Amino acid sequence: MSYYDNLLEKIPKIKKILDNDTNYTIYHYTKPEKLLNILSCGAIRFSNALYLNDKEEIAYSYRLIVHLINEFDGLNPDLFDKIKNHFTNKYKHIVDGEDDFENKLEYFTTSFSTDSDNLTLWNNYAKGKSYTGYNIGFDKKKLINEMTDNDYLPIYGSVIYDKQKQIKIIHAIFKKWNMLFERALNCKKTNEVKLFNILLELIDVLSIVSIFFKNPQFKNEREYRIVIVNAFGTEGSKPTGVVEKNGLFVPYLEYKFSKDAVSSINIGPTFDENIFYTSTNRMLLNYGYQDKEVYRSKIPLRY
Numbered sequence: 001m002s003y004y005d006n007l008l009e010k011i012p013k014i015k016k017i018l019d020n021d022t023n024y025t026i027y028h029y030t031k032p033e034k035l036l037n038i039l040s041c042g043a044i045r046f047s048n049a050l051y052l053n054d055k056e057e058i059a060y061s062y063r064l065i066v067h068l069i070n071e072f073d074g075l076n077p078d079l080f081d082k083i084k085n086h087f088t089n090k091y092k093h094i095v096d097g098e099d100d101f102e103n104k105l106e107y108f109t110t111s112f113s114t115d116s117d118n119l120t121l122w123n124n125y126a127k128g129k130s131y132t133g134y135n136i137g138f139d140k141k142k143l144i145n146e147m148t149d150n151d152y153l154p155i156y157g158s159v160i161y162d163k164q165k166q167i168k169i170i171h172a173i174f175k176k177w178n179m180l181f182e183r184a185l186n187c188k189k190t191n192e193v194k195l196f197n198i199l200l201e202l203i204d205v206l207s208i209v210s211i212f213f214k215n216p217q218f219k220n221e222r223e224y225r226i227v228i229v230n231a232f233g234t235e236g237s238k239p240t241g242v243v244e245k246n247g248l249f250v251p252y253l254e255y256k257f258s259k260d261a262v263s264s265i266n267i268g269p270t271f272d273e274n275i276f277y278t279s280t281n282r283m284l285l286n287y288g289y290q291d292k293e294v295y296r297s298k299i300p301l302r303y
Contacts, residue, residue, distance in 0.1 A: 002153040004229060007205050011176065014169050018157025018212055025263050026112035026143075026224045027135040029121045035134045035265075039287050043256045045243075046108035046228050049211055051250040061166075061210030062091040068170050075174060079181045079199060086203055105204075106232050107211055108253045112138065112224040114158065117297050120220050122268040132276065132297075137264035138257070144226070146261055152238070155227040157212050161219035169209060177202040228253055264293040269301045 008015045028044065038044055049058055069075065069084045113121055116137065125133030140156075147154045160166055181198050184190040211227055230238050230253060240251045265284065267276050273296050280294050 004153065004155055004204070004208060007201060007208070008155070011173060011205065014172060014209065015157075017160070017165070017169065018209075023139070023141040024114065025116070025137045026114060026140045027116050027137050027266065028110070028112050029118075029125055029133060029135040031125045032131055032134055035136065036283065038136065039284070039289060041256075042259070043254045044110055046110045046226070046253045046255060048240075048251040049107040049109045049227070051245075051248055052109075057214065058211070059091050060215055061213040062087045064166065064213070065170060065206055065210065066091070068167065068174070072171065072174055075178050076181050076185075079178065079195075079202070080174075082199055083202060083206070087206070104232060105207075106230050106251070107207070108228045108230055108251075109211060109225050112226070113222050114224055115222045116264075116266050116295070117299060118221065119269075119299050122297065122299070126268055132268035132270040134268060134280075135266045136262060137266060138261050139263050140224075143257060143261040146258055147226070147228075147255060150255075152228050152255060155208055155229070157225065159212050159214045159218075159221075159223040159225055161214055161216045163216055166213050170206070173202070173205055173209065177205075228255075259289060262289060262292055264295060265289075266295045267297060269297045269299045271301060273297075 028038075030038065052058065065087045066084050069080050113135070115121075116135065121135075122133045144154055144156055160169070177198060181195065184194050184198060208227070208229075212225060214223065228238070230240070232240065232251075238253050240253055242249050242251050244250075265280060267273065267280060270276050277294060277296055281290075284290055284292055284294070
């Protein structure tokens with residue numbers, strides 16, 4: 001069990017909110033050229049969470065944490081002033097930029113949806129009448145178990161859009177680590193190292209949980225995320241690549257999955273669905289996925 005598994009075990013109710021351990025299919029939406037690359041290479045990319053399409057996505061959670069510290073009574077200032085400074089600085093680094101990356105934890109994430117036929121997501125990957133989007137259905141448990149066996153130690157769960165639920169989760173974390181800190185202060189055997197470890201634990205658990213928070217306006221996406229933690233610049237860290245995306249240089253990790261983890265391929269709305277269906281099946285045959293089901297969108301097109 002990884003450090004982060006142990007950490008999440010300390011908040012079992014929150015861990016269950018993210019993922020209740022039932023199995024189902026999760027769908028990775030993509031463009032046709034990227035679908036071809038994913039299946040031909042047998043790999044999916046996990047992008048550094050700081051360089052997602054919208055920098056406000058991760059800043060949203062950091063601002064929420066700072067706001068809740070300011071309004072929550074009874075928190076130990078020796079602990080929570082440091083927490084507030086940490087997340088304030090993280091937010092400023094996103095907005096203002098930073099250039100110190102050595103030996104820092106980075107969070108790499110890739111997105112799925114629990115919805116196989118989502119019009120909002122199809123629109124992100126289609127290009128008018130020129131082509132449609134696709135998604136790859138993955139067996140959630142098979143994919144996560146494989147990643148664990150291959151020492152990628154994924155953290156996973158459904159994105160939480162309900163702001164009241166986000167607040168409730170952060171409050172629960174505040175209360176637990178505030179109690180741990182106060183208890184340690186009152187123990188004669190406690191030293192500065194123990195108090196510092198409590199601080200680091202709280203930073204880590206808030207950093208991880210915040211990746212699964214998103215602005216409520218995106219709730220129709222029904223997003224599911226898998227996160228890989230990587231300590232860049234340290235011995236044993238996973239090698240990263242860099243890709244250009246919308247002018248940004250985005251670090252990524254690549255994970256090679258087995259064909260067994262793939263359950264289906266879904267084709268987005270298109271007028272020429274028969275030829276898209278035929279060409280997709282032929283492509284799958286080429287790369288050894290011929291036993292996978294191919295489904296067509298049931299969403300009617302209107303132009």
